[in-house]
Amino acid sequence: MTDVILTRQSPGWAQYAPFLPVLVVFLGSLAFALAKSSALERDMRIAATQNMLWVVSQTQMEAHALALAVAQQDRDESHIEQRFDLTISRLDLLGRGPQARYLEQIGHLQTVNDITAALLELDPQIHGHGDQQHQALFDLTAGLHPQINRIANDVMIEDWNKAAARLDAYRSTQRLVIFAVMAAFLAALAISWLLLRKQNQLHFADVQNLRAAKLLEQERDVALMYRDFAAIVSHQLRTPLSLIDSALHRLERKGDSVTAEDVVERRAVVSDAIGRLTRLSDTVLLLARLDNEQLQADFAVLDMRHVVQSAVAEAQSRHPDRNLLVSCADGSLRAKGDFHLVGHIIDNLLSNALKFSDADRPVELRVFQQGNSVACAITDQGDGIDARDQPHLFDRYFRGKTHKEGAGLGLALAQALAELQGGQISFETWPGKGSVFTLWLPVA
Template identity: 35%
Template sequence: MKTEEDLSSSFGENVLWFISQVHFENHRLALAAEAWNRGHRTDADVRELQLRLDMAFSRLAVLSEGVYRNVIARNLGSEPLATALSHLKTFEEALGRAMVSRAPLPQSHIDSLLNDAVVFSAASNDVMTADRDDLAAQRDTYRRNLLEAITAILLIFGFGIFIVVRLVKSLRSVALAEAALRRDRDFSNLLLESSGDGVAAFDMDGRCTHLNAVMSTIFPVPGGADVVGHLIKDAYRLPDGHIILNMIRDTVAGQSLHMPAHPVPNGNRYVEKFTHPVRSGNAIVGGVLLIRDVTDAHLARMQLLEHRDQLEATVKQRTGDLEDALERETRLRELYKGFVSMVSHQFRTPLSIVDSSAQRMIRRGKEMSEEEIRERAGKIRTAILRLTRLVSSTLNAAKLDAGEIDFAPRRCDLGKLIVEACERQKEATPNRRFTMALEQLPDWVSCDPLLIDQVVANLLSNAVKYSAPPDPIEITAELDDCWIHISISDRGVGIPDDERDKLFERFFRARTSAGVEGTGIGLHVARTIARLHQGDVVSLPRVAGGSTFVLRIPREEALAA
């Protein structure tokens, strides 16, 4: 049977084919090298030379192993193979230097390749002749064996033919499969290295079978150790329970996993992790780990979210501002409506008094007594003073709102200012009594006398309007370390507690002011002037009934501090 297999196999043809391939690849490598020396030596030329060199090594490696090596050694000796391998290694070193410097390759190395090609071309004939001689000797032996055991040979001849045919087909199929596998492997490696993602393949034991360059960059190996062929856990020194080990475990169990974007420990990058099982038919034989650098996308997404939140906050704030402005505008519009109605009434009343008195004086003329003329003139003067106060308070409020009022503080006698304001008020309302306790006031106070006079006059006027004789108006002065407190109290109608907070709003009038002349501006102006002096005006209920308004301004010592 051994003789039959030897006779029927195409082993000699295979050896001849591989020898011719070594000759062919050496010759192509020499031609590529000569093209390198003649051409521009581009990156494409580098890749072509590297490919031809790899092919030459692979063909020579086949002849240097197993039975092919024995056949070559038996017919040619071991020297041609060793010489050819040495020439290829020498050429590889020269090519490495030439690729860096883009220098021409030495002609001697190219000549060595051509000589090797000639040697293997001649060797193919010798091997073929020797193979034929061996085959002839085997056939003679076979004939002798046939003559000695013709019966046995006839029984197994059919089986021998069948086995030989199957063997030849198997060899051819294996050769084709190896070539296809080699092409697929090379193409797969090219795809993996061209990917922008880090890719690591592993088997069922978690042993790395492939690792591309991107993975080495994203997930560097401690100490630069080799990972391929080693357990990923050991190569990367991962502790038990590490997320990557858990993903590998679940992947070889059949799960495809995805870990969302997360920061790399001790780095400023964000990555996503994916794992997918690798199947051969229905069986899982390993898995693939992909790590994708998503730093730019993650930062852009975070920035977008931040901008969205800022925009939402801005829109919310602007909406609130607009709603507040609309509410203020609505309230102000209502106040202005009330103010216009109230001012129209307030202006109409004194004007009616002036008109009626003037008409009476025109109609009766000389018939009026001096006392009646004086009475009518007094009514006209009072009405004009009332109009003047209305116009003055309205103009002062407008100036304060526009920031156009003059503020000129200086040292002045506040006690004298208050006494003079009381005297003016008393002239206007001679039936009212004023009690003053101003002994605690300092000799000098830093303030704008014209503005403070307006505040005091307004508070005195309000106390008179909202109380009735013979109740007195009480003016007292008190001091503490930082403040001067001027209190003006009346025993009048008072102010409802639920309206006290609104009292200093422009145009506001309490419900207890019904039937009393006024614009609702005076207290607003008074507080504004007090705050110009870094002070304030507040309203307090009087214990025995009525109201107390307190003007508070800082002492000169406090301002200096």
């Protein structure tokens, strides 16, 4: 049981396996770049401590000011004391904390401490003021000049070295960051590619499934269609065949007493039946070619007057007692289409009109142009079409609730043929009054 669960789960995890190392590279590089950049950011802050040269020069200046103060003719004691304090404060600053460590590095801390100690030996607040005292202070402070200058010199060199080393560090950090960002970018690309590939695979599988399902459905449809086809067509074939059969039987039974009149009558029945068979086989053949995509319209510029008239002439010969009215609008009435296919459509619509209206009612054909289409409208004065039947009129094998004859193929084929030629069939119907079926074809 456990095995089963494991094997079922493992593909789920396994499909993410290739992402893991890339993800690690991506996140790792980003984290590295981030850490390095933030370290750089912190280091780039300027600290006042780094301005050592300024502190040293301030000390130099204060020592110099003190020397000047004690050398003055009319000495101001409080001024000297203030200058003394300032000099001590600068030396104090140099001798403490970060400044002291800096000086220690360049070997000058002892110098500064010695100067401070020497100066404090001469503190005027302890030893008071006097010529000797002032002379000693002057000698000491004036002598400080070269020593502090030496410190300033070494501080400057150290500062430049540090600045150069810092810039070197920035540069190498920047290189590392650039490299890390590039690695992250490549990893991101790899992830995108992996995701895309995964998606494509899934999509491909989907398409395969869909195709399989579609094929299955098509196959089912085909099977269904053949069943319906066989049932209906065999019935439709049998009807005219049995008509022919019975006509021949009658003639046979009458034997010698067959009159010329009988022969003419039976002949009409037989020829009508043969006509029906021919049209049925035509329809079936056309449908078969259409379904197998073997039917190609042989496009030509058709004079619709001519097409309609020839169809009417043929129908009239089959139904000599029916009243067929043809009216054509003015103008060229040229359509683009296949002569035989258009003829077949009109013939079908005309046959239906004749079939579904009483013999004493006329069937009317009107040919006219509307917009970019040439129309052939066939109007009957039959019972009209039941509202429930209307949506299925062009469905294959559909036969109306009231009129159950026919194979249910004619209108479906007519519509398919119209569409094949860039046209269509529309209809309007008025229950109890009749219907109009209109074939629309593109103007030539």
